[in-house]
Every structure is written in C-alpha cells, then in structure tokens.
Amino acid sequence: MTKLAKPMFALLLLAGLGTPSAQADELRITARNATWQKECGACHVAYPPSLLPAASWREMMNTLDRHFGTDASLDAAQTKEILNFLTANAGRRAAVGKDGKPLQRITETNWFRHEHDEVPARLWKDARVKSPANCAACHQKAEAGDYGERSLRLPK
Amino acid sequence: MFTRHTLLLAIGLPLAATGARAETPNDFLAGFAKEAQSADANFKGFSAQRGEQFFKARHGGEWSCASCHTERPGQIGRHAVTGKRIDALAPQANAERFTSRRQVEKWFKRNCNDVLDRACTAQEKGDVLAYLMTVKP
Incomplete structure (x- = not known):
C-alpha cells in the first residue's frame, strides 16, 4: 500500500461505516413486485419484505385462508410468486414468538417496538390511526415504500 | 346438440384468441x-331487495358486507x-367492478367466508349483484 493509499483506505472504511446503509434500507423500500403490491396492498399497505424473516413469510403465505381473522386466500400461482418475492427480499433478523413459532405481526418484532418506542399510547388508539397496521396514518408515503422521517406526520 | 356446440365454438374461438375476455356485471348475473x-329447479330469479337485506345483515358473525363496503356501496x-x-x-360508481372472473371469484370466496363462515350460494351472489347494479354513485 502506498503512503497515500493507507489513509484513503481508512477514510473509505470510515465513510462506509458512517453511512446508515442498513437503516436507509429499512426506511426506503426499493424491492417491488406488481403482484405483491396489488394483492397484499388490497387490504393494507403492502408491508415491506425486509420487515420479517423468510420463516415468517413462509408461515404467512401458507395460512392465507386464516390471515389475522380473515380469509385472504390467493390462487397457487400468485401465492408462489409473492412468497418467492418476500423470501428473496426478507429481513435477516430472527423474529420468533414466545411459542417458538415465526412471528406474524410486524408490530411484535423487537425492531418495530424499538423504532416506535417514542410513539405515545394514545396515538395508537386514535380513530385516524385505528390500528398499528395502518402505516400510512403517520408515514405519508408508505404506499410508495418511503418510511423516512421526512414524510412522517403524526396526527395532532 | 351438434349445432349448439358448433355455435359455442364459433363464438368461443375468436374470444379465446383475443386473450382474457373482459366481462360485464350482466355476464356474471x-x-x-x-x-x-x-x-334449484324452482329458482325464480334474483331480487335486488333481498340482495340489499343480505348485504346489510350480519349472518351470525361480527361483520356484514357493509362493515367494509358501507351501507352505501x-x-x-x-x-x-x-x-x-x-x-x-x-x-355504476366503479367501472372496474364485476369485469374480471378472477377478481369476482376471489373476493366472493374470501368475503363470504369472513361474513358467513361458508361459501355463498349462486342465489345469494346473484341477489347481491342485482342490488349493487341498482346502486347509484
């Protein structure tokens, strides 16, 4: 390594560590699939695949006929396409419930709890929010996959 | 029988050639x-009034059709x-409704399970559609 290259290398390394790349990935979702967007997005925001690990998505797509109290079943071809998309872009953090099964609710993951620990309890119960599943109540650009703070507006 | 099949073929082939056929609410009806x-051999047609009652009623569960679609669909x-x-x-309010077999079958299957905990009969589906077709925007 030349005299100049060494500090440059260190700088690059620092820059690399400094950029909140992992964080940015979660705040701005780029992975997209038309079937996922249309079908999952019919009843709620199409939740980003990175918010649950592959095991959770597998369990979910296997039990769509009993999906959080509703029948959300799809035909086999669409189920397979969406599952492939979800697992290919799944998160890497483990998300396992107390019963040892893969978590199904994003709101029960440690990551979600941590990110939302400053949200006051009354807000979750606000009629305009209705449910923690309603990302777009505060994340104004959730439909477009943007969960950054710039587009964050808490109902007053 | 032969002529009837030939007629169906004659209609069906050009439609199949153009790919997925757009359907209308009347086709579903x-x-x-x-x-x-x-x-049911005694089937006497559909009733928009019966469909409206069905749409707005709960059928032993927590939800009616109107729970999500409102009483003014x-x-x-x-x-x-x-x-x-x-x-x-x-x-009449949304031209995309009842134009795709895939969508119609998917949603009746899901929503009848959610509201009635069973599949809907053709009579029930026809009554509801007859009602919906009378609803103004």
Missing part, C-alpha cells in the same frame, strides 16, 4: 342464474380492521 337454476369504503380505503363496489 347470467352465470349466477345458470348456476342457481341447476342447484356507491361510495368509498374502509377496511373494518386496517382502515384501508376500498374503492366503490357498485358497478
């Missing part, structure tokens, strides 16, 4: 009528749990 007729609805916007269901 006719399909439900055929199904209802074969299920010519207007925008909201998902009863998530609050997500649901486009108007009445064909």
Whole structure:
C-alpha cells in the first residue's frame, strides 16, 4: 500500500461505516413486485419484505385462508410468486414468538417496538390511526415504500 | 346438440384468441342464474331487495358486507380492521367492478367466508349483484 493509499483506505472504511446503509434500507423500500403490491396492498399497505424473516413469510403465505381473522386466500400461482418475492427480499433478523413459532405481526418484532418506542399510547388508539397496521396514518408515503422521517406526520 | 356446440365454438374461438375476455356485471348475473337454476329447479330469479337485506345483515358473525363496503356501496369504503380505503363496489360508481372472473371469484370466496363462515350460494351472489347494479354513485 502506498503512503497515500493507507489513509484513503481508512477514510473509505470510515465513510462506509458512517453511512446508515442498513437503516436507509429499512426506511426506503426499493424491492417491488406488481403482484405483491396489488394483492397484499388490497387490504393494507403492502408491508415491506425486509420487515420479517423468510420463516415468517413462509408461515404467512401458507395460512392465507386464516390471515389475522380473515380469509385472504390467493390462487397457487400468485401465492408462489409473492412468497418467492418476500423470501428473496426478507429481513435477516430472527423474529420468533414466545411459542417458538415465526412471528406474524410486524408490530411484535423487537425492531418495530424499538423504532416506535417514542410513539405515545394514545396515538395508537386514535380513530385516524385505528390500528398499528395502518402505516400510512403517520408515514405519508408508505404506499410508495418511503418510511423516512421526512414524510412522517403524526396526527395532532 | 351438434349445432349448439358448433355455435359455442364459433363464438368461443375468436374470444379465446383475443386473450382474457373482459366481462360485464350482466355476464356474471347470467352465470349466477345458470348456476342457481341447476342447484334449484324452482329458482325464480334474483331480487335486488333481498340482495340489499343480505348485504346489510350480519349472518351470525361480527361483520356484514357493509362493515367494509358501507351501507352505501356507491361510495368509498374502509377496511373494518386496517382502515384501508376500498374503492366503490357498485358497478355504476366503479367501472372496474364485476369485469374480471378472477377478481369476482376471489373476493366472493374470501368475503363470504369472513361474513358467513361458508361459501355463498349462486342465489345469494346473484341477489347481491342485482342490488349493487341498482346502486347509484
């Protein structure tokens, strides 16, 4: 390594560590699939695949006929396409419930709890929010996959 | 029989060649009528009034159709749990409704399970569609 290259290398390394790349990935979702967007997005925001690990998505797509109290079943071809998309872009953090099964609710993951620990309890119960599943109540650009703070507006 | 099949073929082939065929609410109504007729020889047609009652009633469970589609299905609805916007269901208010077999079958299967905990009969589906077709935007 030349005299100049060494500090440059260190700088690059620092820059690399400094950029909140992992964080940015979660705040701005780029992975997209038309079937996922249309079908999952019919009843709620199409939740980003990175918010649950592959095991959770597998369990979910296997039990769509009993999906959080509703029948959300799809035909086999669409189920397979969406599952492939979800697992290919799944998160890497483990998300396992107390019963040892893969978590199904994003709101029960440690990551979600941590990110939302400053949200006051009354807000979750606000009629305009209705449910923690309603990302777009505060994340104004959730439909477009943007969960950054710039587009964050808490109902007053 | 031969002539009837030939006629069906003559109509069916050009349609198949153009790919997925766009359907109309009346096509679905006719399909439900055929199904209802074969299920019950005494089938006497659909009733928009009966459909409206069915749509607005709870059937032993927590939800009615109107829980999400509202009592005025010519207007925008909201998902009863998530609050997500649901486009108007009445064909006069939303030209996309009842134009795709895949969509119609998918949603009747899901929503009948959610509201009635069983599949709907062709009579029930036809009554509801007959009602929805009368609803103004």
